[in-house]
Amino acid sequence: MPDTHTVSGAGVTLVEATPAPGVPPVPGAAETSRGRRRRSAPTGRPLVSHGRRAPAIGLGIVVLYLSLVVLIPLAAVVWRSGEGGASGFWHAVTRPEASSSLKLTIGASLLVAVVNLVMGTAIAWLLVRDRLPGGAVLDTLIDLPFALPTIVAGLALLTVYGVKSPVGLNLAYARTGVVVALLFVTLPFVVRTVQPVLLELDRDMEEAAASLGANPTVVFLRIILPNIMPAMAAGTALAFARAMSEFGSTVLISGNLPFKTQVASVHIFNQLESDNVGGAAAVATVLLLVSMLVLVALDLLQRWAGRRG
Amino acid sequence: MVKVGLRVTVLAYLTMLLVLPVAVVLWHTFHSGVGPVLRALGTPAAAHAFQITAVVTFYAVLANTLFGVLAAILLVRYRFPGKRVLNALIDLPLAVSPVIVGLALVLVYGRTTGTGKALAQLGVSIIFSIPGMVLATVFVCIPLVVRAVAPVLEEIGDEQEQAASTLGAGSWQTFRRITLPAIRGALAYGVVLALARSLGEYGAIAVVSGRLVGRTQTVTLFVQERYQNFDQQAAYAAATVLVATAVIALLISRLLRPKELAR
Known part of the structure; x- marks a missing residue:
């Protein structure tokens, strides 16, 4: 217990449990609005919000704004993808170029999700439990992929891992290059979901287990892992969803070779450029569907973790 | 032993990735001095790209700030049918x-x-021009x-707002004198995040802008276009400006992050 406090006291930044820019609410991150509501209710603070009816004009503005910018346009994508009927849709997404881009995207995203699951947890562990000199700098650095424009990330990766690589590693126009780009942009997700849970974890249990003779491996597997598992899963799902939809960072390094390095969003972009709007909409609908599934899974996970916690 | 292995693995991963x-982008930008960088950034095309980015970012952040505060207040302070759906949307x-x-x-x-x-008949064009990019x-x-402001609104509660309205303050007056000062920090935090995101947007802008050089080209589009036209100096110079902006935004957001969010 004292250990945790010293570590978190060493750098104020280490205590932060907030998802960085771009991380949606996840289980375990106590600051999410839903989580907070759930927590604040039992404290007895009157939630007057349940008593007042929303003013129609304010609600009208919010709904209109969301409809014009988000809902109607997204509905138009789905609508357009269905214009040729079910067979037209199926034909559009199974064209060799489309299906190979979808397969590459799903495969690469799964791989990226697994790497993030392992490395993200390791990084979070290092930030919370290891008194690493410069830990606060490292902690700030983790958010860089969220703040850095994706095209700049792509340019930076192509510069280091391109044809004229200063480290002698040429990944340009190869699938490995795509995976590296996706790893870059998804780096913060697992770290930022696991870190707060790890911080709040009670060390007493671990000490009790250790004093009863459990070795560190057993303590990790039986005590720590079950506690951080929901957060790990949530972070991995977010990283997967982000990898599925990534565009900017893969544009330069992939070289955009159909059947080889072309990811789904780049494929959509190309179809749009060559005026195949229907084909673009069909592949886009598949991606939207996958995103929705991930969001629903996350919501279920959140409730499940909430019930357990 | 495990500890050392973990440290080495994580640090190597972060260094490589x-x-x-x-660092190499910065090196590429400055390896022949500051002069060429300033020259590359001073060209009319570069200046125009920065101007377009500034205009688009200004309107987008302004609109989202107004929307964000309104939506956060509605979600936290009021009840209405479909609240959960709105929250998810x-x-x-x-x-x-x-x-x-x-x-x-x-x-x-x-x-x-x-x-x-x-x-178009009304003389308004959206796609391939500024409104679409906004x-x-x-x-x-x-x-x-919304997500920066809502938790703070919830945390401060509405006792003060109710007291103000009991004493005869109108809803605008209550908002301006009570709510706004209380959420100032969180609002600034959200605005910085939105600014950083807006400045760096690439994919959506690439589609709706039509990438018209000298007309709808933003800084991110400029980086890509210059790089692919073998004008590396300009691409790296503009990229470095974006890196610097991102780092500054990151540091400011760390300072501004409301303590309600940082627990």
Whole structure:
């Protein structure tokens, strides 16, 4: 217990449990609005919000704004993808170029999700439990992929891992290059979901287990892992969803070779450029569907973790 | 032993993935001095790109700030049917690919669509011009201000607001004198996040802008276009400006992050 406090006291930044820019609410991150509501209710603070009816004009503005910018346009994508009927849709997404881009995207995203699951947890562990000199700098650095424009990330990766690589590693126009780009942009997700849970974890249990003779491996597997598992899963799902939809960072390094390095969003972009709007909409609908599934899974996970916690 | 292994693995991973690429961009930018960098940034094309980015970012962040505060107040202080749906919808833009954002807007506001034609008759063009780029940027930034402000609104409660209205303050007066000062920090935090996101948007902008050099080219589009036209100095110079902006935004957001969010 004292250990945790010293570590978190060493750098104020280490205590932060907030998802960085771009991380949606996840289980375990106590600051999410839903989580907070759930927590604040039992404290007895009157939630007057349940008593007042929303003013129609304010609600009208919010709904209109969301409809014009988000809902109607997204509905138009789905609508357009269905214009040729079910067979037209199926034909559009199974064209060799489309299906190979979808397969590459799903495969690469799964791989990226697994790497993030392992490395993200390791990084979070290092930030919370290891008194690493410069830990606060490292902690700030983790958010860089969220703040850095994706095209700049792509340019930076192509510069280091391109044809004229200063480290002698040429990944340009190869699938490995795509995976590296996706790893870059998804780096913060697992770290930022696991870190707060790890911080709040009670060390007493671990000490009790250790004093009863459990070795560190057993303590990790039986005590720590079950506690951080929901957060790990949530972070991995977010990283997967982000990898599925990534565009900017893969544009330069992939070289955009159909059947080889072309990811789904780049494929959509190309179809749009060559005026195949229907084909673009069909592949886009598949991606939207996958995103929705991930969001629903996350919501279920959140409730499940909430019930357990 | 395990500890050392973990340290080495993590540090090597972060160095290869994060530190080295960014450092090499900086090195590429400055390896022949500051003069060429300033010259590359001073060209009319570069200056124009910065101007377009500034205009688009300004309107998008302004719109999302107003929307964000309104939506956060509605979600936290009021009840209405469909509240859960609205709450979920606000996070939706984070899960949508930027290219799909662009595609979606083109399908509704493009020149060949009914809406686009009707707007064109009124003399308004959305796609391939600034309004469309603002719309695209608004789309991708929607959750940022709402999610920064809502937890703080919840935390401060509404006792003071109720006291103010009991004493005869109107709702605007209550908002300006009580609510706004209380959420100032969180609002600034959300605005910084939205600014950083807006400045760096690439995919959605690439679709809706038509990438018209000298007309709708933003800084991110400029980086890509210059790089692919073998004008590396300009591409790296503009990229370095974006890196610097991102780092500054990151540091400011760390300072501004409300303590309600940092527990």
